[in-house]
Amino acid sequence: MNIRMSASLIIGVVLMGRRSCNVSFAPNAYVFPGGKVELNDETLPMRLTNLPAGRAPVDFARRIAAVRELFEECGLLAVVNCHNQRCLLSATSDRIVREWHSAISEGHRSLFDMMSANSDNLLLDVRSLKPFSNWLTPFDYAKRFDTYFYVTYVDRCDEIRVFSKEFEEVKWVRPSEILIEAYNGNSILAPPQAYELTRIVHHGLDDLHRLHTDTKICPQLVDAGSEVIALLNGDYAYKYGKNSTNTPIRAISDTERNFREGDRIHRITFAKKPLWSNIKIYSLQ
Numbered sequence: 001m002n003i004r005m006s007a008s009l010i011i012g013v014v015l016m017g018r019r020s021c022n023v024s025f026a027p028n029a030y031v032f033p034g035g036k037v038e039l040n041d042e043t044l045p046m047r048l049t050n051l052p053a054g055r056a057p058v059d060f061a062r063r064i065a066a067v068r069e070l071f072e073e074c075g076l077l078a079v080v081n082c083h084n085q086r087c088l089l090s091a092t093s094d095r096i097v098r099e100w101h102s103a104i105s106e107g108h109r110s111l112f113d114m115m116s117a118n119s120d121n122l123l124l125d126v127r128s129l130k131p132f133s134n135w136l137t138p139f140d141y142a143k144r145f146d147t148y149f150y151v152t153y154v155d156r157c158d159e160i161r162v163f164s165k166e167f168e169e170v171k172w173v174r175p176s177e178i179l180i181e182a183y184n185g186n187s188i189l190a191p192p193q194a195y196e197l198t199r200i201v202h203h204g205l206d207d208l209h210r211l212h213t214d215t216k217i218c219p220q221l222v223d224a225g226s227e228v229i230a231l232l233n234g235d236y237a238y239k240y241g242k243n244s245t246n247t248p249i250r251a252i253s254d255t256e257r258n259f260r261e262g263d264r265i266h267r268i269t270f271a272k273k274p275l276w277s278n279i280k281i282y283s284l285q
Helices: 039-043 060-074 095-105 111-117 175-183 191-203 205-211
Strands: 003-011 015-019 034-036 076-080 086-090 130-136 144-152 167-172 220-223 227-231 265-271 280-284
Touching (some): 060 144, 191 280
Parallel strands (some): 003 144
Antiparallel strands (some): 076 086
16 A cells, blocks of 8 residues: 655644545544645755755655645745744735745746745745654555654744635634544544644643654554544554554454553544544553
8 A cells, every 4th residue: 555655734822724525535624734745845955945054854855845735725834034033924914925825826836936036035944843743544544644743833823714625724723622622522633633632732832842752653443333442552452563554443352442450541532423523532551
């Protein structure tokens, strides 16, 4: 199976988008801005970014993809100016930036063209992106993504609107509020988003860089009747080995249903219909 590389960006308050009901992957779910790494992300000259001269970091293309997708989907462009000051330009409120966005979305220009030609000596701000976590879509999904989440901080919450057909809406949300909506069945959160937002609520926005983990998280799915259990790395029922990321969904066993005192619990549960509704995070050690 072809696993697609992708990258997402978690911004401050937090910025999230609700996906359209017409998309094939994660319809109606709230997700972070992001998408697939494209060939142009890999070939964009490093001089158009604020990274220091030298060898490009191994995650260079993922960083470019995260910034590019943020601009394409939400109209927000993360740059630094000639004074090395970070700016978040908004296509919603800035006519010039809106023209840039239109030219790119209509295929008339590329991000490379735009950054090469800008007269303000702006550079893409990829240096401020901090690696956060890495999620691999479970084996049974038709599309699998090896997604790297990054976080960055902004000084203000700019006005935003939808710039992508993939989203029904985009908005700044408080992590605790969107989680409560999801727990009560009023909103749908994709499992990685629900998990990472829970971590943010528990630890606060100021210490996100300390929450970075290099562990690739690949949930193993267990059919529990009306709901699905997504076992995470560290759960006592998680199956390790060379096929740990290629484990088909299985029927729940008595061992997985009736855990004992002292068993480590690290899992996500959610309803089958609508998919990912009534999502819950369990992490007991």
